Amino acid sequence: MGDAGSVAPGGWQRARRIARLTAIGTGATVAATVATGGVLLGQARQARRTIPMAEAPPPRCDGVYGAKLPGPPVTMVILGDSSAAGYGVHRRRETPGALLATGLSRRLHRPVRLHRFAVVGALSAGLKPQVESALEVEPDIAVVLVGGNDVTNRTPPAVAVRYLVDAVRTLRAAGCEVVVGTCPDLGAIRPIQPPLRWLARRWSRQLAAAQTVAVVEAGGWTVSLGDLLGPRFAAEPTRMFAWDRFHPSAEGYAVAAAALLPTVLSALGAGQERRPALAGAEGVRSLPEAAQEAARHAGTEVSATRVRGRERGPGGRWAQLRRRAFFGVGAVPQPGAAADPAQVEGLA
Secondary structure, rough: OHHHHHHOOOOOOHHHHHHHHHHHHHHHHHHHHOOOOHHHHHHHHHHHHHHOOOOOOOOOOOOOEOOOOOOEEEEEEEOOOHHHHHHOOOHHHHEEEEEEEHHHHHHHOOOOEEEEEOOOOOOOHHHHHHHHHHHOOOOOOOEEEEOOHHHHOOOOOOOHHHHHHHHHHHHHHOOOEEEEOOOOOOOHOOOOOOOOOHHHHHHHHHHHHHHHHHEEEEEEEEEOEEEEHHHHHOHHHHHHHHOOOOEEEHHHHHHHHHHHHHHHHHHHHOOOOOOOOOOOEEEEEHHHHHHHHHHHHHHHEEEEEEEEEEEEOOOOEEEEEOOOOOHHHOOOOOOOOOOHHHHHOOOO
């Protein structure tokens, strides 16, 4: 696979620059905390003690969804880390792969053959063997969720993004569409306390913005996960987090899948616009500007576009920014109701 600089002229420089700019919002506060290195190290050790280690593996979700529907199956692969694998849930139907495959099948009215190659604990550096395995099944669409472990292991963003874009380019060269859910906001994790929480938020946004620039340059689509569940996590942590208070619960994964599904459909050429997008939240931007916007607003889709037939303008590649209505968010059960994400509207 090629050198990172071959993605596009200046592409990596823009990815690094956008990562730095994304951090400005919290920069002053965070800079003041850097001096308290002992406090941060102590908090990191405490967080590791508080968050339990992985126990049983997540349920397998491989198989054909909508097998009785007509037509040849669409082949989808799920790559990445524990969030892609569905760690934290106990039923096959609750995993993000199963939710996406079910929703995709019912909206396309075709079978979907799902293969999960995601590995609990994986960093972006671990994507290469996953991609090699995925190519053996000749996928039509790949969904990649990765980045959280790069943040917790302090992988330099440029290094993490290099591995991710190599994966995207390899899949695209094989004719596979690629949708990347960018790095989630680890500042939303309850066991992580300030000031470490502020740094975790900064690092997460840096990586998410750099991922967006590089992935779109490489021909993929991105959806910012960010603090997608942040307000609900804060209000209902016992519902939205799994038992380890680090990974999403079944309902958390249902909301994440609801955010990803419209972009998966669009990448396959089957997207349909729902309600009008939020005012000021969509439109055409330069890719670096779109990456900044997406890092600030969870659920934002970024894809390449043209303006007057041109791919690039003065600020770099043109990008389309969309805030799609989440399929199924309004149907997540309320407290006391039976929580069955497989029955969420649009995913069932």
